[in-house]
Amino acid sequence: MTTFDKLLEEKKLIRVTLRLPRGQFHDRKFYAYPKCVNWMRNEVPKMVTGRLGSAFTPHEQLIERLRQWMAGHPMSYGPMFHDMDPQTDEVWEMKTADLRIFGWMYRPREFIAVSGGYTDDYKEPTKTKTYADDRRQVILARDALPLDGDKFAKGNFDELV
Amino acid sequence: MNSFELEIDEKSRAGSEFMARVVNEIRRALASEKSTRKITQQAIADKIGTSRAVVNRQIQGLENLGARRIGEILWAIGWEPYFEARKIPRGENNFSITTNNIEALPGTDRKITELSNVRIDREGIKLTNQPATAAR
Numbered sequence: 136m137t138t139f140d141k142l143l144e145e146k147k148l149i150r151v152t153l154r155l156p157r158g159q160f161h162d163r164k165f166y167a168y169p170k171c172v173n174w175m176r177n178e179v180p181k182m183v184t185g186r187l188g189s190a191f192t193p194h195e196q197l198i199e200r201l202r203q204w205m206a207g208h209p210m211s212y213g214p215m216f217h218d219m220d221p222q223t224d225e226v227w228e229m230k231t232a233d234l235r236i237f238g239w240m241y242r243p244r245e246f247i248a249v250s251g252g253y254t255d256d257y258k259e260p261t262k263t264k265t266y267a268d269d270r271r272q273v274i275l276a277r278d279a280l281p282l283d284g285d286k287f288a289k290g291n292f293d294e295l296v
Numbered sequence: 297m298n299s300f301e302l303e304i305d306e307k308s309r310a311g312s313e314f315m316a317r318v319v320n321e322i323r324r325a326l327a328s329e330k331s332t333r334k335i336t337q338q339a340i341a342d343k344i345g346t347s348r349a350v351v352n353r354q355i356q357g358l359e360n361l362g363a364r365r366i367g368e369i370l371w372a373i374g375w376e377p378y379f380e381a382r383k384i385p386r387g388e389n390n391f392s393i394t395t396n397n398i399e400a401l402p403g404t405d406r407k408i409t410e411l412s413n414v415r416i417d418r419e420g421i422k423l424t425n426q427p428a429t430a431a432r
Binding site: 143144146149150151152153154156157172175176187188189190191192194195196197198199201202203208209212213215216232 | 298299300301302303304308309311312313315316320323324326327328330331355356357358359360384385388
């Protein structure tokens with residue numbers, strides 16, 4: 136077993152940051168598994184807008200959602216608009232029009248991303264994967280992480296986000 | 297600590313960030329209105345003369361909103377937009393230029409014959425001086 140800092144040192148987890156605009160400051164933290172960082176860094180920028188036809192490219196969507204998270208801005212507006220949702224087994228999903236990012240809350244306001252996907256890949260007629268697969272992937276990754284203490288935070292949306 | 301900084305070009309960042317800010321403001325206004333009275337996307341659509349599907353796409357940020365539509369949606373729920381342009385403070389604007397032969401590199405006699413990127417940030421002007429493009 137080991138500490139969270141040690142996992143960062145060993146590059147088993149990577150802190151992901153963004154340069155925030157003027158007047159915005161880092162409030163929430165975002166960590167990711169190396170494979171997920173690779174996806175964000177190398178695959179997302181090459182993606183094209185999906186069937187929803189967003190005015191934002193997937194890369195812009197990713198940057199904007201992470202900016203929103205890191206700057207501590209609201210991740211939901213009433214019951215209608217949720218940019219992040221809890222799933223079963225303490226798995227959380229961060230979403231944009233064309234992207235899905237799955238992970239868990241290590242601590243309140245500290246998200247660990249395990250995997251990401253392209254929204255159209257989860258939906259017919261181009262469905263190649265399921266949300267359940269990603270949830271399972273998060274649980275397996277979390278279980279395998281040799282981390283001291285509680286591995287995830289429990290609570291409702293307002294307590295954790 | 298190991299960290300990785302995600303990057304996006306400044307033009308995309310400036311455009312998408314502003315669009316997102318507008319969409320989030322509309323969502324905030326709508327959520328606030330809905331908490332005090334019953335208001336539906338259909339009602340908004342009827343009021344501004346379009347379909348619910350279009351309104352839904354626009355407030356989800358899926359469509360590039362024009363200034364007129366921003367005003368119309370907010371008007372339909374009893375709000376109004378507030379917009380102000382301001383100049384970015386000196387030294388906080390990042391932009392790229394391409395030019396030839398800029399006298400550069402303070403403290404040296406080296407000149408840059410090909411500049412791929414000049415960045416101005418809080419620390420001042422930074423010149424990209426790759427060995428391949430620098431010449432004595």
